[in-house]
Amino acid sequence: MRRWNGWGDEQIESRLPAGAQNMLESLVGCPAPQQSVHRQEVTVRVPGSRVDAAGATVSTDPGDRLDHAHGQSFPDWVAVRCGTISRFPDAVAWPESESRLEEVLAFADRNRMIVVPYGGGTSVVGHLDVPESDAPVLSLSLQRLNQFLEFEPENRLATFGAGVSGPDLEAALRSKGYTLGHYPQSFEYSTLGGWVVTRSSGQQSRYFGRIEELFAGGAAITPRGSLEFPPYPASAAGPDLRQIFLGSEGRLGILSRATVRVRELPETDNIYGVFFPTWEAGVSAVRELAAADLPLSMIRLSNPRETMTNLVLAGHETEIAWLKKYLRFRGCYDDASCMLLLGMIGPRKMVAAGRKGARKIIRRYRGVPVGRPMGRAWQKNRFLAPYLRNTLWDRGYAVDTLETAVTWDRVNEAMQDIERVISGALEDKGEKVHVFTHLSHVYTSGSSIYTTYLFRIADSPEETMARWQTIKAAASRAIIANGGTISHQHGVGVDHKPYLSAEKGALGMDMLRNICTHMDPDQRMNPGKLVDTGGS
Ligand SMILES: Cc1cc2nc3c(=O)[nH]c(=O)nc-3n(C[C@H](O)[C@H](O)[C@H](O)COP(=O)(O)OP(=O)(O)OC[C@H]3O[C@@H](n4cnc5c(N)ncnc54)[C@H](O)[C@@H]3O)c2cc1C
Numbered sequence: 001m002r003r004w005n006g007w008g009d010e011q012i013e014s015r016l017p018a019g020a021q022n023m024l025e026s027l028v029g030c031p032a033p034q035q036s037v038h039r040q041e042v043t044v045r046v047p048g049s050r051v052d053a054a055g056a057t058v059s060t061d062p063g064d065r066l067d068h069a070h071g072q073s074f075p076d077w078v079a080v081r082c083g084t085i086s087r088f089p090d091a092v093a094w095p096e097s098e099s100r101l102e103e104v105l106a107f108a109d110r111n112r113m114i115v116v117p118y119g120g121g122t123s124v125v126g127h128l129d130v131p132e133s134d135a136p137v138l139s140l141s142l143q144r145l146n147q148f149l150e151f152e153p154e155n156r157l158a159t160f161g162a163g164v165s166g167p168d169l170e171a172a173l174r175s176k177g178y179t180l181g182h183y184p185q186s187f188e189y190s191t192l193g194g195w196v197v198t199r200s201s202g203q204q205s206r207y208f209g210r211i212e213e214l215f216a217g218g219a220a221i222t223p224r225g226s227l228e229f230p231p232y233p234a235s236a237a238g239p240d241l242r243q244i245f246l247g248s249e250g251r252l253g254i255l256s257r258a259t260v261r262v263r264e265l266p267e268t269d270n271i272y273g274v275f276f277p278t279w280e281a282g283v284s285a286v287r288e289l290a291a292a293d294l295p296l297s298m299i300r301l302s303n304p305r306e307t308m309t310n311l312v313l314a315g316h317e318t319e320i321a322w323l324k325k326y327l328r329f330r331g332c333y334d335d336a337s338c339m340l341l342l343g344m345i346g347p348r349k350m351v352a353a354g355r356k357g358a359r360k361i362i363r364r365y366r367g368v369p370v371g372r373p374m375g376r377a378w379q380k381n382r383f384l385a386p387y388l389r390n391t392l393w394d395r396g397y398a399v400d401t402l403e404t405a406v407t408w409d410r411v412n413e414a415m416q417d418i419e420r421v422i423s424g425a426l427e428d429k430g431e432k433v434h435v436f437t438h439l440s441h442v443y444t445s446g447s448s449i450y451t452t453y454l455f456r457i458a459d460s461p462e463e464t465m466a467r468w469q470t471i472k473a474a475a476s477r478a479i480i481a482n483g484g485t486i487s488h489q490h491g492v493g494v495d496h497k498p499y500l501s502a503e504k505g506a507l508g509m510d511m512l513r514n515i516c517t518h519m520d521p522d523q524r525m526n527p528g529k530l531v532d533t534g535g536s
Contacts (some may be wrong), residue, residue, distance in 0.1 A: 031396025222253025271375025
């Protein structure tokens with residue numbers, strides 16, 4: 001069963017090693033353990049629904065409405081854990097076919113309802129916020145629109161209902177010897193439709209491609225009518241309408257069906273660990289690796305603070321002590337060394353040749369290969385890391401992440417600036433912030449920068465929110481000042497909306513607004529997200 005007020009399956013608990021607790025206390029201070037409110041306390045406060053659902057297949061049950069009132073953004077966490085959540089959809093619907101979806105949308109139309117499409121509920125930037133509005137709100141869950149509709153092996157294409165979750169999609173393809181290979185860390189719950197409309201990126205996108213490369217076509221139901229996106233392998237017939245739907249965040253209509261480009265399961269899919277003596281050496285190596293013609297699935301370089309933090313969080317103190325001793329012997333000292341996880345994928349022979357090529361580059365930058373054990377551990381736990389957020393919250397620590405992408409000439413400065421403003425953001429309040437970063441998706445022309453920060457939860461939800469807002473605003477300004485995009489993979493939603501014009505420009509913002517108002521003249525599709533268009 002899914003946790004109602006945190007991340008993941010309630011049966012899975014993440015352990016915080018004693019060493020990690022001590023480290024965090026020394027870095028940000030000793031926090032007060034948190035008592036989260038009980039589900040029942042929140043459910044009884046859900047107000048009456050404003051729609052008459054008689055005869056309609058929608059639910060107005062308070063529990064369903066609570067479950068669809070939020071995603072996984074930091075403000076969502078504070079609101080749910082502290083019981084301050086105040087806006088709920090008036091009804092929830094789970095259509096299981098495109099014709100039922102049309103009926104539900106007709107019901108919403110008759111009742112002048114706002115529609116918030118709901119995929120897996122994993123948004124981290126406020127995409128699922130229920131707007132404050134006089135109009136009633138329908139949360140339209142796509143989770144039952146999850147059928148495996150068509151498989152075309154000769155075209156390497158597969159078509160699914162847009163609400164299919166990551167595990168169901170992969171299980172269906174793997175049973176035929178194929179894979180999509182799209183693994184965002186939210187894989188367990190996020191959906192194909194959610195990936196497309198937020199322009200998501202999977203952990204092995206280096207090989208499999210980002211969702212915009214995997215999304216071949218499909219269908220959407222919009223307030224203006226239906227749209228079909230034929231899965232042409234390529235086309236020069238004017239602007240690509242698929243690109244307009246990619247990143248549309250529920251503003252243009254519902255993506256009901258998606259055709260994706262699939263591959264045969266790779267013969268080899270391994271991750272290797274490498275340590276570099278300095279950040280500069282690591283960055284130079286990964287820049288070269290990215291430009292080399294190698295069968296790489298992932299290049300993930302942690303800076304010294306993240307390397308140190310990950311080693312402590314891993315527990316296994318004896319093994320880590322031995323590893324550190326070995327690394328010191330090879331010239332990688334604790335406070336400066338950087339860990340790289342390097343994924344190699346493809347036919348066995350190609351991977352063997354690729355490893356030779358990668359080793360040459362790694363040696364040039366005094367990298368120390370440590371083989372597959374760290375990579376195996378990462379592969380085994382790749383979707384478990386977010387569970388630690390539950391444990392940390394209970395102990396009194398708030399954690400959040402943010403991300404951007406910049407060209408290589410800006411990577412170092414941008415990372416340092418973002419970390420600097422975050423770590424100093426709460427100085428006025430006498431609070432410390434622990435911040436660390438990795439380059440998570442590395443391209444020939446640049447890299448994404450993925451930063452995690454941790455601070456103490458305050459005595460009141462208002463003060464916890466104020467701390468987060470201060471950090472988030474400072475970091476977002478630093479991203480813009482360093483020429484970064486406001487999001488490499490999480491999307492815009494509500495949290496990134498104020499910074500979007502910096503990269504789109506005034507005319508670009510006009511274009512986006514006009515597309516939204518043209519496709520949704522009454523402004524009832526997820527208003528308030530992505531761009532302001534004067535709707536609710
Ligand atoms: C722990 C964790 C790890 C994450 N890791 C990654 C990562 O590695 N890479 C990454 O890219 N993101 C990541 N994310 C962010 C998030 O998972 C992605 O944005 C994901 O694509 C959202 O998919 P979803 O199905 O959960 O959509 P939701 O969160 O339910 O919705 C997101 C937006 O899409 C709209 N929407 C959903 N489905 C449809 C549809 N069929 N038609 C129209 N609109 C729709 C919603 O209205 C909303 O605006 C992570 C999030 C968490 C909590």
